[in-house]
Amino acid sequence: MEPLGIWVAALLTLCIYSFLYRDNPFYRFAEHLFIGLSVGYSIVMAIHQGLIPLAWEPLWAAITGEVPSTGENPRWGFFNLIPICIGLLFFARLSPRHAWLIRYPLAILIGIGSGIEIPNVLQADIFAQIHGTITPFGKIETLSAMELFGAILMIIGVICTLTYFFFSVEHRGAIAGMSKIGIAFLMIGFGSAFGNTVLGRVALLIQRVDFLLNDWLGTLF
Amino acid sequence: MLQKLMNLNRHVIFIFVALAVLIPTLIPMNLPITVPEQTQKLYDYIDALPPGSTIMIAFDYGASSFAELEPMAEAVMKHCLDKGIRVIGVTLMFDAVTLADKLMEKVAKEKGAQYGEDYILLGYRPGGTQVILGMGNEIARVFENDYMGKPLDEIPMMQNIKNYEQIELLLDLASESTVKQWVTYANVKYNLQIAAGVTGVLVSDMFPYLQTGQLVGLMSGFLGASGYEKLINAPGKGKAGINTASLVHLLIIGLVVIGNIAFFVQRLREK
Numbered sequence: 038m039e040p041l042g043i044w045v046a047a048l049l050t051l052c053i054y055s056f057l058y059r060d061n062p063f064y065r066f067a068e069h070l071f072i073g074l075s076v077g078y079s080i081v082m083a084i085h086q087g088l089i090p091l092a093w094e095p096l097w098a099a100i101t102g103e104v105p106s107t108g109e110n111p112r113w114g115f116f117n118l119i120p121i122c123i124g125l126l127f128f129a130r131l132s133p134r135h136a137w138l139i140r141y142p143l144a145i146l147i148g149i150g151s152g153i154e155i156p157n158v159l160q161a162d163i164f165a166q167i168h169g170t171i172t173p174f175g176k177i178e179t180l181s182a183m184e185l186f187g188a189i190l191m192i193i194g195v196i197c198t199l200t201y202f203f204f205s206v207e208h209r210g211a212i213a214g215m216s217k218i219g220i221a222f223l224m225i226g227f228g229s230a231f232g233n234t235v236l237g238r239v240a241l242l243i244q245r246v247d248f249l250l251n252d253w254l255g256t257l258f
Numbered sequence: 259m260l261q262k263l264m265n266l267n268r269h270v271i272f273i274f275v276a277l278a279v280l281i282p283t284l285i286p287m288n289l290p291i292t293v294p295e296q297t298q299k300l301y302d303y304i305d306a307l308p309p310g311s312t313i314m315i316a317f318d319y320g321a322s323s324f325a326e327l328e329p330m331a332e333a334v335m336k337h338c339l340d341k342g343i344r345v346i347g348v349t350l351m352f353d354a355v356t357l358a359d360k361l362m363e364k365v366a367k368e369k370g371a372q373y374g375e376d377y378i379l380l381g382y383r384p385g386g387t388q389v390i391l392g393m394g395n396e397i398a399r400v401f402e403n404d405y406m407g408k409p410l411d412e413i414p415m416m417q418n419i420k421n422y423e424q425i426e427l428l429l430d431l432a433s434e435s436t437v438k439q440w441v442t443y444a445n446v447k448y449n450l451q452i453a454a455g456v457t458g459v460l461v462s463d464m465f466p467y468l469q470t471g472q473l474v475g476l477m478s479g480f481l482g483a484s485g486y487e488k489l490i491n492a493p494g495k496g497k498a499g500i501n502t503a504s505l506v507h508l509l510i511i512g513l514v515v516i517g518n519i520a521f522f523v524q525r526l527r528e529k
Contacts, residue, residue: 236507240499
């Protein structure tokens with residue numbers, strides 16, 4: 038079975054790379070096959086790894102009275118009907134007359150989502166980052182020259198980049214200068230991200246070439 | 259000549275890139291590998307864990323990015339099994355389960371590790387944030403069974419592992435923004451130590467978390483994988499990849515430099 042899988046993967050890889058020459062039926066076949074398979078696979082996984090273990094099995098255990106492996110009262114499984122029913126309201130969108138019912142699951146989703154997200158995101162992305170930016174200056178006497186340079190550069194970068202996005206004052210004079218430095222920091226960031234993206238794409242090509250030469254052609258010769 | 263360079267057919271560049279990949283793949287090179295500081299930190303953290311500790315590896319990557327991330331997973335898992343550290347595999351991405359299963363089985367076979375005693379694969383549950391938060395309370399409430407369908411309470415290594423309190427580190431191997439989710443929820447809310455292995459595209463976004471200590475270590479692309487392989491003295495796909503990638507990068511840098519020179523010279527002539 039494995040040689041067959043290798044052959045299928047190799048031929049599909051060649052079909053996809055044929056796009057480098059120009060658009061063609063082989064490429065389109067592989068592209069459509071990939072999309073179809075991905076959707077089918079995601080549906081099957083959602084059913085088997087989500088719907089069945091998290092919704093159906095607890096409910097069935099509640100109906101049959103079978104004690105689950107966690108040892109809790111199987112009748113608790115009936116509480117799963119509440120989220121299941123709320124979730125089913127999403128399908129109200131399919132009927133124009135009942136479409137308004139979708140507001141309830143959406144309201145719950147947004148409410149719970151915001152409640153969970155806001156404090157944690159503030160801590161992870163704002164407070165911790167501010168703390169990390171300031172902390173080096175609290176132990177300035179222990180920093181090496183290079184570390185001190187890095188800390189100062191970081192402060193300049195943060196202030197200037199934030200200035201670029203600060204539109205409550207006109208960008209003239211010193212503010213314009215800081216804003217331009219901010220743009221330079223942003224450009225360096227984008228350049229770094231682009232360079233790393235190229236690295237990622239090259240990695241994919243390297244892996245595929247390695248597969249074609251060693252796993253596929255290696256089985257032939 | 260300048261005009262020819264400026265209008266170079268992209269197919270010529272494709273051929274150059276193909277050659278730059280093919281030649282070192284057929285004739286392997288042995289370029290020196292440097293270990294990035296952030297990869298060294300991750301290695302040191304794992305290496306300092308006592309035998310019997312547990313780390314969780316989140317295989318949050320799909321087929322489109324496993325080229326960069328699988329060598330990292332392999333290197334870290336080998337290190338853990340050599341040190342007697344137990345590994346729990348999990349994923350927030352539906353298409354990663356089979357990749358994770360295949361890799362864990364392969365490394366375990368190589369190291370003579372036993373499923374259920376040295377490592378386990380929990381599998382996938384939809385929900386992302388809910389899965390991370392749920393496991394913080396009780397892993398068995400989110401994953402009643404492992405990927406093979408075996409109840410967690412029947413698996414020996416899970417007897418004393420109830421939630422993140424018994425896990426020393428979460429390593430997220432990510433091709434998307436899942437590292438932020440793990441940091442935001444598992445680290446902030448449950449104080450779980452987080453490390454990351456990411457594709458090159460994501461690495462710039464990760465450095466702020468590294469600088470604040472929210473990430474204990476970081477591996478990025480082939481560079482991170484090859485560095486970790488060097489540290490455990492087990493060269494693999496990461497080393498082979500970085501050798502080839504170095505040649506392609508030289509080619510790309512050369513093309514960018516030549517393209518820019520041609521552009522500026524042409525502009526000067528027009529003036």
